[in-house]
Amino acid sequence: MALxxxxxxxxxxxxLRAVNNYNLEIESGQIRGLIGxxxxxxxTIFNLITGIYRPTEGEVILENEQLVGLRPHQIASLGxxxxxxxxxxxxxxxxxxxxxxxxxxxxxxxxxxxxFGTAERHREEEENERIAQDLLELVGISQFEDQxxxxxxxxxxxxxxxxxxxxIEPKILFLDEPTAGMNPExxxxxxxxxxxxxxxxxxxxxxxxxxMRVVMELCEMIQTLVFGEVIAEGGPDEIRNNxxxxxxxxxxxxxx
Amino acid sequence: MAAISETISTNRxxxxxxxxxxxxxxxMVPILGWFFGALVAVLLEQFIGLSLAxxxxxxxxxxxxxxxxxxEKPVLIPSVILYDLxxxxxxxxxxxxxxxxxxxxxxxxxxxxxxxxSVLLHIALMYLxxxxxxxxxxxxxxxxxxxxxxxIITLSLNVINGYMGEFSCSHPGFIALGAYGASVFTVGLFVxxxxxxxxxxxxxxxxxxxxxxxxxGGVIASLGAILVAIPSFNTRGDYLAIISLAFMFxxxxxxxxLEVVGxxxxxxxxxxxxxxxxxxxxxxxxxxxxxxFVRSTLGKALNAVRDGxxxxxxxxxxxxxxxxxxxxxxxFWAGVAGGLFAHVIRYVNPGTFGLQMLAEVLAMVYxxxxxxxxxxxxxxxxINLLGEALRPLDIYKWxxxxxxxxxxxxxxxxxxxxxxxFDFTKTIKPKQNPEGEV
Numbered sequence: 001m002a003l004x005x006x007x008x009x010x011x012x013x014x015x016l017r018a019v020n021n022y023n024l025e026i027e028s029g030q031i032r033g034l035i036g037x038x039x040x041x042x043x044t045i046f047n048l049i050t051g052i053y054r055p056t057e058g059e060v061i062l063e064n065e066q067l068v069g070l071r072p073h074q075i076a077s078l079g080x081x082x083x084x085x086x087x088x089x090x091x092x093x094x095x096x097x098x099x100x101x102x103x104x105x106x107x108x109x110x111x112x113x114x115x116f117g118t119a120e121r122h123r124e125e126e127e128n129e130r131i132a133q134d135l136l137e138l139v140g141i142s143q144f145e146d147q148x149x150x151x152x153x154x155x156x157x158x159x160x161x162x163x164x165x166x167x168i169e170p171k172i173l174f175l176d177e178p179t180a181g182m183n184p185e186x187x188x189x190x191x192x193x194x195x196x197x198x199x200x201x202x203x204x205x206x207x208x209x210x211x212m213r214v215v216m217e218l219c220e221m222i223q224t225l226v227f228g229e230v231i232a233e234g235g236p237d238e239i240r241n242n243x244x245x246x247x248x249x250x251x252x253x254x255x256x
Numbered sequence: 257m258a259a260i261s262e263t264i265s266t267n268r269x270x271x272x273x274x275x276x277x278x279x280x281x282x283x284m285v286p287i288l289g290w291f292f293g294a295l296v297a298v299l300l301e302q303f304i305g306l307s308l309a310x311x312x313x314x315x316x317x318x319x320x321x322x323x324x325x326x327x328e329k330p331v332l333i334p335s336v337i338l339y340d341l342x343x344x345x346x347x348x349x350x351x352x353x354x355x356x357x358x359x360x361x362x363x364x365x366x367x368x369x370x371x372x373x374s375v376l377l378h379i380a381l382m383y384l385x386x387x388x389x390x391x392x393x394x395x396x397x398x399x400x401x402x403x404x405x406x407x408i409i410t411l412s413l414n415v416i417n418g419y420m421g422e423f424s425c426s427h428p429g430f431i432a433l434g435a436y437g438a439s440v441f442t443v444g445l446f447v448x449x450x451x452x453x454x455x456x457x458x459x460x461x462x463x464x465x466x467x468x469x470x471x472x473g474g475v476i477a478s479l480g481a482i483l484v485a486i487p488s489f490n491t492r493g494d495y496l497a498i499i500s501l502a503f504m505f506x507x508x509x510x511x512x513x514l515e516v517v518g519x520x521x522x523x524x525x526x527x528x529x530x531x532x533x534x535x536x537x538x539x540x541x542x543x544x545x546x547x548x549f550v551r552s553t554l555g556k557a558l559n560a561v562r563d564g565x566x567x568x569x570x571x572x573x574x575x576x577x578x579x580x581x582x583x584x585x586x587x588f589w590a591g592v593a594g595g596l597f598a599h600v601i602r603y604v605n606p607g608t609f610g611l612q613m614l615a616e617v618l619a620m621v622y623x624x625x626x627x628x629x630x631x632x633x634x635x636x637x638x639i640n641l642l643g644e645a646l647r648p649l650d651i652y653k654w655x656x657x658x659x660x661x662x663x664x665x666x667x668x669x670x671x672x673x674x675x676x677x678f679d680f681t682k683t684i685k686p687k688q689n690p691e692g693e694v
Binding site for chain 2: 093165
């Protein structure tokens with residue numbers, strides 16, 4: 001059975017059907033992509049799987065565990081991490097604190113440790129700090145460790161989000177437009193980092209992207225979503241040459 | 257225009273030059289050195305304070321650095337300044353400067369021996385200074401104890417309003433629950449009282465049971481906080497502020513109508529167990545535990561919830577548990593502070609815990625600084641001292657303090673010392689190189 005399985009997921013916002021009969025299977029270690037025009041419901045699918053919304057119908061199963069009905073932090077703790085399309089960083093916290101915060105569910109010292117500063121707490125906090133520093137090293141922003149996150153350049157802020165999500169030790173990483181708003185140079189770096197993260201940590205990745213180049217180069221399998229429905233699914237070449245995709249996503253004229 | 261801005265900038269330069277000129281000789285003085293200076297000053301006041309005060313034309317030792325006297329009789333301003341210079345400023349400055357290297361040596365030795373020993377010694381020294389200073393007059397003793405209680409209250413409110421960023425107005429309610437809880441415990445069990453009946457246990461035992469009474473008050477306040485914590489799961493901002501305000505009024509009218517604890521007349525006759533040592537120890541304990549909490553990852557979760565709840569949730573932070581903990585934890589310390597407050601004043605009535613108190617505690621938090629332990633201490637200290645010092649202004653006092661608040665809010669919108677981390681061990685480190693901490 002697949003690592004993550006989504007079965008016949010449908011969601012309504014009031015009378016509006018945002019997602020219709022959506023199916024997904026992700027094997028461990030796989031990189032999959034989700035593309036589609038603006039308003040197709042890509043982020044809604046992310047929000048449905050990660051528990052921000054509860055699907056009207058359907059099932060989401062991660063390693064035999066039913067995710068529908070769980071709260072977002074529970075789903076995240078089970079190993080499903082995500083980043084956000086519009087950065088959602090904590091504006092008064094430092095970079096290191098961001099990454100350490102995502103270790104929340106791994107903390108065992110409890111309130112007694114938090115109140116009285118036990119030896120157990122110091123040991124755990126130090127260990128989490130070391131893990132966080134390693135992750136910052138991996139995404140290449142360890143020089144910003146003690147900076148307040150709002151002082152960082154945009155590209156670096158994106159990397160903070162990535163490092164923070166990695167601190168959960170996810171089995172699957174959801175990336176919501178990881179290269180949005182980046183210049184070509186930053187884009188190349190980001191793709192390099194995603195590849196490197198995938199190689200070193202080996203988790204499955206599911207990403208939403210607008211830039212075809214990114215999806216085509218990174219993903220093994222791609223789904224195309226239009227008005228909440230998957231109209232095509234397949235490898236990069238299949239998708240690139242699928243007339244329905246070209247019509248719906250790239251426009252009616254033939255791409256040169 | 258250019259000329260004006262030039263004069264302003266040169267004035268600024270001069271000001272900063274003056275600042276460095278004044279501060280430069282003291283860069284190397286560690287906290288221990290300042291404590292030595294303060295110790296000498298309070299001892300000096302103890303022994304020659306009265307004769308010096310008479311010599312410069314004052315009737316008695318000025319209680320709060322002479323601000324009250326200066327406001328009442330402006331003629332005496334020079335005498336007050338002279339007194340403060342001779343008793344406080346000069347001795348502290350001289351001793352701090354002269355003992356800089358020996359106290360650095362001592363601080364270094366202590367710090368390298370065991371840092372907690374050093375921390376305890378610093379706290380003991382702080383207590384000694386406070387004890388000698390308050391020995392001079394009962395008024396000082398009362399003010400000092402109230403300020404220490406206010407520090408706990410401010411910090412506990414800061415946990416909710418600053419660290420978690422929810423505008424909670426329920427603090428007077430929590431304080432009232434703690435004050436009444438602890439009072440009923442002590443007055444009911446250890447005192448012959450016409451409301452709560454005769455003592456069930458000997459009073460000598462009560463002194464040792466007092467901490468239990470305070471903790472009981474804290475727990476009762478925590479239980480009350482559940483009423484605010486549960487709505488906070490789905491409600492934020494203005495709506496939660498209204499709910500918490502409603503809670504405050506609920507508690508107030510509860511005690512107004514509860515005849516068993518005296519109704520609107522209040523409950524008096526609390527035993528005099530909240531002396532300076534007791535209050536001091538509880539304040540240190542409260543600050544220590546709250547500071548520990550807000551610096552842990554579990555406590556930083558409060559900041560994460562404040563700055564982005566969705567992101568916090570997605571990063572495995574249990575937001576409901578975090579909010580619940582913050583409210584109950586803040587309320588617990590407010591309750592403990594309430595118990596202490598009741599035993600310092602030795603009388604409680606429901607009228608105390610109304611809007612006036614809410615305004616005062618909020619002022620202390622927002623003046624001192626959000627998300628900051630130092631800020632809470634500074635806020636509690638300055639608002640209380642100002643309130644006492646400006647007493648001669650009568651009703652105009654409530655014109656001056658809010659005006660000051662507005663000025664602070666304009667220049668520093670989040671308070672004097674906001675968004676800092678408090679590390680006492682770092683503060684008491686010896687200062688070896690001037691490039692280090694200034």
